Amino acid sequence: MTSSRGDARREHSEPGRLEAVPSVDSPPDAEELLGRVARGDERAFEQLYDVVAARVYGLARRIVRDPAQAEEVAQEVLVEVWRTASRFDASKGSATSWIFTIAHRRAVDRVRSEQAGADRLQRVATIETPYDDVVEEATARLEKTQVRRCMAGLTELQREAITLAYYGGYTYREVADLLKTGLPAIKTRMRDGLIRLRDCLGVTVG
């Protein structure tokens, strides 16, 4: 009412209806931001940071555990996003999917290099509290989201295999060891489980 712009908007909305307002639910479009980042726009990068940082950091923290290292990983990932923004290929998936792929891989690289080689294998072989902890913690967090509902729709083996690989950073061979299941079965469960998740979450690409 105090500005002509407000009046103009009011004219367009029907009486008694709530107006659509920009909300936290519709953050700036990550694709568009990434496109601007690729052209060197630091302000766009700052906005992109606000959209993805919590998930990048949270994922690093979940996988690496140590807060200081997780912060390092998150920083590496975000700077990598800036550095390689021009290489993002929209035909291969969304901007956020691209960013979280980088984030996951970096975090996993970090844990695998920390626990290199035979040492890690031994650790896996003799691990004491193998996966309950991982599954439970991840599941607790999942409660808040749609992801949880869809995860609940998986078979137990599908869910455990995906949880260990994604949140635990284990290779499918290690997952097979932990779950005492054959390699072909684990590979199949991971793929089938993801396909079921994809359908449940309504993920589409292209």
Add this chain to the structure above:
Amino acid sequence: MSADIHTLAGAYALDAVTDIERAEFARHVAGCESCAQELAELRATVGRLSDATSLTAPPNLKASVMAAVAQTRQLPPGRDPEAREAMKRSRGWRGWAAAAAAAVVLAAGGGVAGYAISNSRVRDAQRAASAAEARNAQINAVLTASDARVHTDRLTAGGQVTVVVSAKLNEGVAVLADLPPLSNDRVYQLWLLYGRQAKSVGVMNPHVLAGTQLFGGVDGATTFAISAEKAGGAPAPTLSPVTSVNL
């Protein structure tokens, strides 16, 4: 292998594969449109899993990221195949260690032995690390070669051997994992067989049961084999091989 490789899509999307499998699968996807579509969808699905672990980032992270960004030159547009990504990630000792570890590898070569003692003998280790880096670049070149062929064999006594061969480069890479332990005086020795002729392409140190070995002279070789020999190795395989892989 190629029928089998497709089932790796889930594990690949979850990053639950070794660097070799990653390179192999990326090659597979490059020549398979429906696979590329499936992979894009599975990756997007996997991306959603990070919704569940969202956590407020430390307050100083943004400032340090922005400061780093201000000093970081961006890459020009261009294709960024997995292969180049793998090369980039393997550069430097940390990347090198990551690549090696991801392949679940403790290599038998001299450069790698140097790496293992890096804490106590820094200068030697630095020299070794640059050797390892060069060696690792060569290994990556084989793994990502357009004509690379991958052969995998699981030993009945346990363990797995993966041999990747590029005819174009005339080089191969063997990745050994979880080989069964040998009695004290025995070590694993790696061979290329040309018909009835055998050439040693590496002798592993005692008690080493996993490793990565780069070798040349692939041209004309019919078989890759591993035998258990006396420490230091033998001029020719003395016992029947632990495993052999037809190339």
